[in-house]
Each structure stands twice: as C-alpha cells, then as structure tokens.
Amino acid sequence: MPAVQETIDQVRSIDVDQYKYGFETLIESDLAPKGLNEDIIRFISAKKEEPEWMTQWRLKAFERWKSMEEPTWARVNYPKIDFQDLHYYAAPKNQTGPKSLDEVDPELLRTYEKLGIPLREQEILAGVRKQGEPSTLDENPSDNVYSSGRVAVDAVFDSVSVVTTFKKELAKAGVIFCSISEAIREHPELVQKYLGSVVPVSDNFYATLNSAVFTDGSFVYVPKGVRCPMELSTYFRINEKNTGQFERTLIIADEGAYVSYLEGCTAPQRDENQLHAAVVELIALDDAEIKYSTVQNWYPGDSQGKGGIYNFVTKRGDCRGRNSKISWTQVETGSAITWKYPSCILRGDNSRGEFYSIAVSNGHQQIDSGTKMLHLGKNTSSRIISKGISAGNSQNTYRGQVSAHRKAANARNFTQCDSLLIGNDCGAHTVPYIEAKNATAQFEHEATTSKISEDQLFYVMQRGIPEEEAIALIVNGFVKDVIQELPMEFAVEAQKLIGISLEGSVG
Amino acid sequence: MNLHAQTTRTAAEAALIDSFAARISDLPGDAETTVHRDDALELLKAGLPTRRVEAWHYTDLRRLLSTVPAYRFESSAAQVAPLIDRAELLPVLNGAANTQRGGISGVAVSRLADRLIEGDLTSKLGVADPYDTVAAINAAFVSDGYCLEIEDGAQIDRPVEFQNVHAGGQVHSRFAVKAGAGSKATIVERQTGSEEALVSSVSHLDVAEGAEVLWIVLQEQPDTVSHLAQFTATLGKDAKLTLFIMNAGGKLVRQEVRVTADGEGSSFRLRGVNLLAGETHCDVTMVLDHLAPDTFSTETIRNIVTGKAEGVFQGQIRVARDAQKTDAKMACNTLLLSDEGSFSAKPELEIFADDVACGHGATVTEIEADHLFYLMARGIDEKTARGLLVKAFLAEVIEELEDEAVIEALEKKLDAWFVEHG
Numbered sequence: 022m023p024a025v026q027e028t029i030d031q032v033r034s035i036d037v038d039q040y041k042y043g044f045e046t047l048i049e050s051d052l053a054p055k056g057l058n059e060d061i062i063r064f065i066s067a068k069k070e071e072p073e074w075m076t077q078w079r080l081k082a083f084e085r086w087k088s089m090e091e092p093t094w095a096r097v098n099y100p101k102i103d104f105q106d107l108h109y110y111a112a113p114k115n116q117t118g119p120k121s122l123d124e125v126d127p128e129l130l131r132t133y134e135k136l137g138i139p140l141r142e143q144e145i146l147a148g149v150r151k152q153g154e155p156s157t158l159d160e161n162p163s164d165n166v167y168s169s170g171r172v173a174v175d176a177v178f179d180s181v182s183v184v185t186t187f188k189k190e191l192a193k194a195g196v197i198f199c200s201i202s203e204a205i206r207e208h209p210e211l212v213q214k215y216l217g218s219v220v221p222v223s224d225n226f227y228a229t230l231n232s233a234v235f236t237d238g239s240f241v242y243v244p245k246g247v248r249c250p251m252e253l254s255t256y257f258r259i260n261e262k263n264t265g266q267f268e269r270t271l272i273i274a275d276e277g278a279y280v281s282y283l284e285g286c287t288a289p290q291r292d293e294n295q296l297h298a299a300v301v302e303l304i305a306l307d308d309a310e311i312k313y314s315t316v317q318n319w320y321p322g323d324s325q326g327k328g329g330i331y332n333f334v335t336k337r338g339d340c341r342g343r344n345s346k347i348s349w350t351q352v353e354t355g356s357a358i359t360w361k362y363p364s365c366i367l368r369g370d371n372s373r374g375e376f377y378s379i380a381v382s383n384g385h386q387q388i389d390s391g392t393k394m395l396h397l398g399k400n401t402s403s404r405i406i407s408k409g410i411s412a413g414n415s416q417n418t419y420r421g422q423v424s425a426h427r428k429a430a431n432a433r434n435f436t437q438c439d440s441l442l443i444g445n446d447c448g449a450h451t452v453p454y455i456e457a458k459n460a461t462a463q464f465e466h467e468a469t470t471s472k473i474s475e476d477q478l479f480y481v482m483q484r485g486i487p488e489e490e491a492i493a494l495i496v497n498g499f500v501k502d503v504i505q506e507l508p509m510e511f512a513v514e515a516q517k518l519i520g521i522s523l524e525g526s527v528g
Numbered sequence: 529m530n531l532h533a534q535t536t537r538t539a540a541e542a543a544l545i546d547s548f549a550a551r552i553s554d555l556p557g558d559a560e561t562t563v564h565r566d567d568a569l570e571l572l573k574a575g576l577p578t579r580r581v582e583a584w585h586y587t588d589l590r591r592l593l594s595t596v597p598a599y600r601f602e603s604s605a606a607q608v609a610p611l612i613d614r615a616e617l618l619p620v621l622n623g624a625a626n627t628q629r630g631g632i633s634g635v636a637v638s639r640l641a642d643r644l645i646e647g648d649l650t651s652k653l654g655v656a657d658p659y660d661t662v663a664a665i666n667a668a669f670v671s672d673g674y675c676l677e678i679e680d681g682a683q684i685d686r687p688v689e690f691q692n693v694h695a696g697g698q699v700h701s702r703f704a705v706k707a708g709a710g711s712k713a714t715i716v717e718r719q720t721g722s723e724e725a726l727v728s729s730v731s732h733l734d735v736a737e738g739a740e741v742l743w744i745v746l747q748e749q750p751d752t753v754s755h756l757a758q759f760t761a762t763l764g765k766d767a768k769l770t771l772f773i774m775n776a777g778g779k780l781v782r783q784e785v786r787v788t789a790d791g792e793g794s795s796f797r798l799r800g801v802n803l804l805a806g807e808t809h810c811d812v813t814m815v816l817d818h819l820a821p822d823t824f825s826t827e828t829i830r831n832i833v834t835g836k837a838e839g840v841f842q843g844q845i846r847v848a849r850d851a852q853k854t855d856a857k858m859a860c861n862t863l864l865l866s867d868e869g870s871f872s873a874k875p876e877l878e879i880f881a882d883d884v885a886c887g888h889g890a891t892v893t894e895i896e897a898d899h900l901f902y903l904m905a906r907g908i909d910e911k912t913a914r915g916l917l918v919k920a921f922l923a924e925v926i927e928e929l930e931d932e933a934v935i936e937a938l939e940k941k942l943d944a945w946f947v948e949h950g
Contacts, residue, residue, distance in 0.1 A: 094582060442881070442882035445882055447880075450876070450878045453874065454873075455875075456871075456873075457864055457870060457872070459867060460867045462864065463892070464890070465890075465891045466890040
C-alpha cells in the first residue's frame with residue numbers, strides 16, 4: 022500500500038530545498054593550512070594547549086590511521102574523499118576560551134540566536150526573557166528544539182567550543198560540563214581514564230581519524246548519586262568552507278547518576294561536501310543512566326544532490342556497571358550521507374540498552390544507520406525501534422546487530438523496524454544481524470506489525486476502528502510513549518516527525 | 529574491504545587446485561565448457577571467501593573448509609531407498625549418472641555429462657559474482673547429473689527423485705530441470721553418502737508459465753562431509769514453486785537458494801527445517817529477486833540447534849522498482865537448545881518499489897517455559913514434553929506441504945533424526 026497523503030505532505034515540508042539553517046556567518050577565522058600530517062596534529066594540540074600525553078595519543082592514532090582503509094560495506098556511494106584537501110582546524114578569530122559571554126563576538130551570538138540556541142542564561146535567569154518566550158531574533162521559534170525550558174548549552178562553532186552555559190549552577194551539583202579541550206586541561210585524570218575506553222583508538226577508520234584530529238566537543242561527568250539538575254546540550258555548527266569537523270564527546274555517569282543530554286547540529290548551504298566525523302563515548306557505571314538524544318539536521322545538499330555534509334559518526338555507550346542503562350534517541354533528517362550506528366555494550370549484569378530512531382531521507386540523501394546491542398552480562402535487555410522514511414531519490418538503510426555472548430544468560434532483545442517509501446526513485450533497506458550464542462537468550466526481530474498482540478488489536482477494533490487504523494494507532498502509540506519520555510526541548514522538532522504515520526509501511 | 533589479499537594458500541585451497549590439474553582431462557565438456565572450467569578455477573585461485581566478504585560473513589569458508597579429500601574412484605556407492613515409495617529414481621553414484629534407466633512419461637531425461645559434451649549447458653556454468661564460490665567449485669569439477677525437460681501441460685504423478693550418493697572423496701554433480709508451461713511435478717533431491725567427502729551440487733530449475741513444482745532437498749550427509757550446494761530457479765508468469773529443504777547432517781553445509789520471480793503473478797514458497805547437532809556448521813543463504821509486479825513469496829525457516837552446532841540463515845529479499853504489489857514475508861525461528869551452540873540470522877530486505885508489503889521476522893529463543901509447564905502439568909515428564917514441543921515446532925512447517933505422502937515421509941525422517949540425536 023502506498024503512503025498516505027498526510028505523510029507525503031509532512032515529509033515534503035522537510036525536503037532538502039526547505040532547509041532553514043543554510044545561512045553563513047561572515048566572521049574572520051583562524052584556519053590551519055589544508056592537509057593532514059604530524060605538524061597539523063601538533064598544531065591542533067598546541068592550539069588547545071594540551072599536555073604532552075594527549076599530543077602523543079593523537080600522534081599514535083594518526084600513525085595507525087595511515088595504515089587503515091576506508092570501509093566500503095555500507096550502502097552509501099560518494100566520490101573518494103581527499104583527506105589532504107581539508108582544513109583540520111577552523112576557529113573564529115580570538116574566540117578561544119572567552120571568559121564571559123560579553124567577550125564573544127556579537128556576530129557569533131547572532132548566529133546562535135538565529136538558530137534559536139539560548140546562550141544568554143542571564144536573560145532567562147534575570148527574567149528578562151521568560152522561559153519558552155522567543156527572543157526577538159528568533160525567526161522560527163516554534164520549530165526549535167531549544168526554545169523552551171532551561172538547558173545548559175555547549176556551543177561548538179567549527180573547531181572550538183564558543184561558550185558553555187550554566188556551568189556554575191552545574192558545578193554546585195558537582196556536575197562537570199565543559200568542552201573536551203577544557204576537560205583535557207582541567208580534569209586530565211578523568212579524561213585519561215575514560216577517553217578511548219569505549220571506542221578504542223583503532224576502532225574504525227573514521228574513529229581513528231577523529232582520535233588524531235578531534236578539535237572540540239563536550240565533556241560531562243556526573244558524580245556518584247547525582248541526578249543532573251538540568252538537560253545538557255551541545256549545539257554543533259559547521260560554518261567555514263572546506264573544513265572537517267571532528268567532534269569528540271565523552272560522558273561519564275558515575276554510580277547511581279543520571280544525565281540527559283541532547284545534541285543538535287546544522288551547517289550552511291554550500292556546493293561542496295563537508296566532512297563531519299565524530300566520536301561519542303558514554304560510560305554508565307553501577308545503577309547509572311544516560312539518555313542521549315540527537316536531532317541531526319546537517320545541510321543535506323540541494324535537490325540535485327550537490328553539497329551536503331558527510332556524517333561518519335561512531336557513537337557507543339558502555340553499560341559498564343550493574344543495572345546501568347543507556348538510551349539513544351535520534352531524529353535524522355539532515356546530511357548528504359549518514360553512516361552512524363549508536364551502540365550499547367551491555368557489560369554489566371541487568372544492564373539495559375535502548376535505541377529509538379526516526380530517519381527521514383529526501384532528495385539525494387543516503388542513510389546507512391542503525392545500532393548494535395552487544396549482550397555480554399547476565400540478564401541484559403535491549404530494545405530497538407527504528408522508523409525509516411525515504412522519499413525523492415534517497416536511499417535509507419537500517420543496519421543493526423544484536424548479539425548474545427556465551428555468558429549472557431537471559432539476554433533479551435526486541436527489535437522493530439519499519440520503513441516507508443514515498444515515490445518510485447528511492448529505496449528502503451533493512452539489514453539486521455542477529456547472533457545468539459546462549460540458549461537462554463531471547464531475540465525477536467520484527468519488521469512487520471503482525472507482532473502486535475491480538476488482544477490489543479481486538480480491544481481497539483471492537484470500538485469500531487478498522488484494523489489498519491488500529492494497527493497504526495498501536496504502533497504510533499508505542500513510539501509516542503517513548504518520545505514522551507524525552508526531554509521537552511527535544512519534543513517540538515521530533516513531534517512533527519513522529520506524527521508521520523507509517524501506514525503503508527513496506528516492511 | 530571485500531578483496532582480501534591472501535599471501536598463502538590453505539591446504540584445502542591448494543588441494544582444490546591440485547585436484548583440478550589431476551581431473552581436468554577426464555571431465556566431460558566441449559571447448560567452451562573447458563573455458564568456463566578454467567575461469568572458475570581462476571576464481572578459486574584468488575582464494576576462498578572469508579568472513580570479510582558480506583555473503584560469507586557467518587561462514588568463513590577459508591577457515592571452515594579445512595580439508596579437501598582426494599577423489600576415491602575405487603569405492604562404490606549404492607542408491608538409497610526413495611523418500612516416497614513410488615518415486616522414479618535418477619541416481620548419481622560417486623559422481624556418475626546411470627546410463628541404463630527407463631523413461632518417464634511426459635519427461636525427456638538426459639545425462640548431464642552428455643549435455644556438457646554437446647555444449648548446450650555452458651550458459652549455466654558461469655558464476656554470478658566473484659564470491660559465487662559454490663557455483664565456481666561445481667563449474668570447475670562437475671562430472672555428471674541429469675537434465676529433465678517436462679513437456680508443456682504434463683502432470684507428472686510420480687515424484688522424480690535425484691540421488692547424489694557418494695562413498696567418500698569428491699563428488700560434483702548438477703541437475704537441470706525445465707518445467708514446461710502448465711506442467712506439474714514433484715522433484716526430490718537427495719544428498720547423502722558415507723565416508724569423508726567434499727560434495728558440491730548445483731540445481732537449476734525453470735518454471736514456465738502456469739507450471740507448478742514442489743522441490744524437496746533432503747541433505748543427510750555424515751558428519752565428516754563438506755556439502756556445498758546451490759539451488760537456482762526462475763519463475764515465469766503465474767508459475768508456482770515450493771522449495772522444501774531439510775538439513776539433517778554434514779560437517780560444513782552451505783545451502784544457497786537463488787530465486788528470480790520474473791514472471792508476473794508468480795509465487796515462491798520456501799520452507800526449511802534445519803536439524804543441527806554435534807559440531808555441524810550449517811548455513812542456508814537465500815537471495816530472492818522480485819522483478820515483476822504481483823509476485824508473492826513466503827519463507828519459513830525453523831532451526832533447532834543442539835551440541836556445539838552453529839546455524840546460519842541469511843535471507844535477502846530484493847524488490848525491484850517495477851515489482852509493485854509484491855507481497856513477501858520471511859520468518860526464521862530458532863530454538864537454541866544448547867549453551868555451546870550458536871545461531872546467526874540476517875533477514876535482509878532491499879526495496880525499491882513503494883507499493884509493496886514486505887516483512888521479515890527472526891526469533892532465537894529456547895523452549896517457552898509456559899508451554900513446558902502446560903504439558904508437565906498434565907503429567908508428562910520434562911524430557912518428553914520438550915521433545916513434543918520441539919517436534920511440533922518443526923512439524924508445523926512440514927505440514928504446510930499439501931501432499932500427504934510427502935508429509936508422512938518427511939515426518940518419518942524427522943523422527944529418525946530425533947531417535948539418533950535424542
């Protein structure tokens with residue numbers, strides 16, 4: 022059955038030619054010369070005032086990277102990237118480590134205002150601007166993730182973190198929230214202990230590249246027993262031409278801690294492709310919980326497939342402690358190419374991993390995304406809900422792995438992935454890998470709605486609702502449940518997409 | 529990533545290449561056949577696929593095919609009792625088809641060796657891609673088999689049973705069947721033998737417009753046999769094919785299924801029962817192409833894994849842009865009964881048409897505690913209760929075949945396996 026009109030309209034409203042964040046900020050930048058070599062790495066490390074161990078760490082990664090080959094197994098096609106033709110460092114002039122917001126270039130502040138990112142915590146605190154009330158510069162307040170609520174923001178512009186808000190208030194609770202560069206300087210013991218412990222330096226081609234040249238990103242440490250008092254967020258903006266953005270994020274939730282983190286990203290409209298290769302590592306110790314949400318809205322290229330961001334991202338969470346939980350939620354609408362598999366290593370007994378994804382591809386976008394749930398500990402459980410919608414000339418692939426190791430007694434997984442095609446020039450693909458090495462494992466992979474319990478279906482249908490609508494109601498209801506658990510700030514953008522019904526799902 | 533540079537050959541790779549040099553002068557075929565055989569050998573010389581090759585991700589052939597035994601022409605194989613009593617038998621014993629046999633009404637039967645010599649099978653000896661290793665091994669070494677041409681409209685009442693029986697060493701056989709328009713037939717393909725062996729077997733089936741075929745593959749190799757098999761079929765307009773596969777033996781088993789539904793309204797059913805015990809590695813890999821509109825397919829694979837066995841199911845359904853209104857459903861259910869066993873599944877969908885219904889499901893579980901409790905509450909001991917549930921799980925698939933005689937014969941095989949493997 023083909024997609025319903027309402028869905029078609031909704032997908033059209035976020036088509037590539039409707040991209041709203043494509044403006045460019047005219048600001049003077051400090052650029053590293055093009056190319057990648059040891060000197061560039063030392064240059065980046067020096068710019069960041071890093072200790073020697075960090076420089077060595079980077080150089081080791083670079084040495085390793087030189088012998089690696091780009092992976093080709095994903096269902097994405099793009100011309101070969103010339104890694105020597107990129108700037109590996111770009112920063113707004115004189116913007117490294119401003120002491121207060123007043124020192125930040127007004128042009129930058131305007132950029133974030135335009136994007137709707139509240140960098141002026143004082144305004145909110147002083148009641149000048151009420152929570153949720155749009156700033157005068159905010160063009161599309163209702164469309165914005167950040168327009169309501171109180172969120173601590175780390176704003177990353179090209180290669181540097183411009184400002185991190187609410188740091189003081191967070192510090193009162195013992196929470197460290199700062200840019201990774203600052204963490205390397207200020208909290209080397211934590212960084213040294215955890216950096217690369219989830220995504221090893223040699224993990225994969227892009228992760229290794231990132232380890233060598235990462236420029237900024239966020240660092241979060243939530244101490245024992247602390248529930249982080251507010252949502253944390255990082256907003257990534259690529260502005261400069263011919264640059265690669267290599268973000269590195271490290272989040273640690275110590276025993277019994279809880280943190281919810283969200284990430285947003287946009288880039289100007291350009292005819293050239295730009296590279297974004299991030300590494301995100303999450304570590305949850307005993308009884309800790311991390312919620313990580315992404316609204317990925319990088320420039321997707323124009324309707325002819327020209328330009329757009331290449332998004333090659335390694336995101337992995339390690340449920341290291343007992344009863345720990347990591348949940349990934351992603352709403353993917355941007356990027357020319359997405360290659361991204363937020364994963365959970367369920368190492369601690371009774372740990373839980375979750376992955377919720379809505380990926381919409383339009384134009385000539387190519388998405389190859391999914392997750393990995395690696396069950397290592399006893400009584401671990403995971404849930405994967407993925408919705409993929411392809412329109413235009415796009416290709417949308419779900420690729421997910423669920424595995425239970427020998428000792429993962431009572432491992433439990435439920436996977437559901439639905440895809441929807443709009444039009445005749447796009448493709449939807451599903452590639453699940455299911456690997457069980459333990460007899461007590463219970464894995465279920467479903468790509469149809471037939472697994473809905475008959476009781477539920479009967480309950481809805483006996484109220485006069487036709488079967489198809491009843492199924493849609495139950496499926497969407499299920500996902501809505503999940504989304505309602507998400508931070509409020511996330512909801513606005515996400516809700517539009519969640520509203521999209523998967524009637525006519527092809528499987 | 530796929531092209532894997534190999535510095536040294538494994539013993540098995542070297543033995544394959546040596547076997548070719550020793551065998552080539554005795555293998556049947558015209559000049560063009562020989563060219564295909566040489567091409568296939570070139571592909572093998574590049575090395576057997578490893579897990580880095582996506583199609584072989586769960587069956588690292590280079591590692592698993594540890595030995596390639598020498599040919600053993602001195603031993604003789606005997607045909608086995610047919611699966612269904614009244615079947616017409618077409619045995620290939622130790623790689624040689626029977627020269628003396630009666631005719632089958634409505635079917636033209638010929639020896640594959642003769643057809644290779646006449647040169648009218650060469651088009652089938654090519655390989656689909658550089659990792660079509662099963663087809664390549666078979667193309668290089670195939671010695672004999674049968675070709676069947678079923679006349680248009682012929683209703684073949686008695687099942688035709690191919691038997692590929694070996695007595696150790698190497699056996700490479702091939703079967704080709706053309707089912708004429710509107711014809712109807714049941715084909716049984718038996719794969720068995722004694723002693724350590726490398727067996728390759730390739731089957732081709734063309735189902736013409738409106739024809740209906742039930743094809744049963746029964747693999748019962750001893751646990752010292754590497755069995756590499758491929759079944760390919762094309763379906764014409766409104767053609768119907770049911771393929772039933774039972775794997776109940778072997779040391780290393782790779783059963784590939786490649787079906788192309790290129791006729792409008794055609795339908796394909798795959799039913800599989802994989803009984804895995806001991807140290808068997810058994811891989812069923814299917815690629816199904818829906819190329820025409822209104823095509824229909826369902827696949828149900830049921831597996832039980834005991835001992836140290838490793839099971840694999842890879843199923844790929846590809847729906848082309850023009851194949852609107854395709855209805856495809858794939859399910860792979862596994863009972864993993866041993867902590868030392870493993871099962872990997874990759875049920876894959878690749879869809880380019882926007883008005884289709886495709887689904888895939890995969891489960892790996894142990895026996896449901898509730899079900900077990902239900903039976904035990906009725907005074908049945910745990911072992912018997914488990915046995916009942918496992919059998920029911922498998923028999924469900926067999927019972928979908930409409931032919932009573934076939935169902936009965938397969939259930940007997942199932943019972944026999946349980947007697948042997950507890």
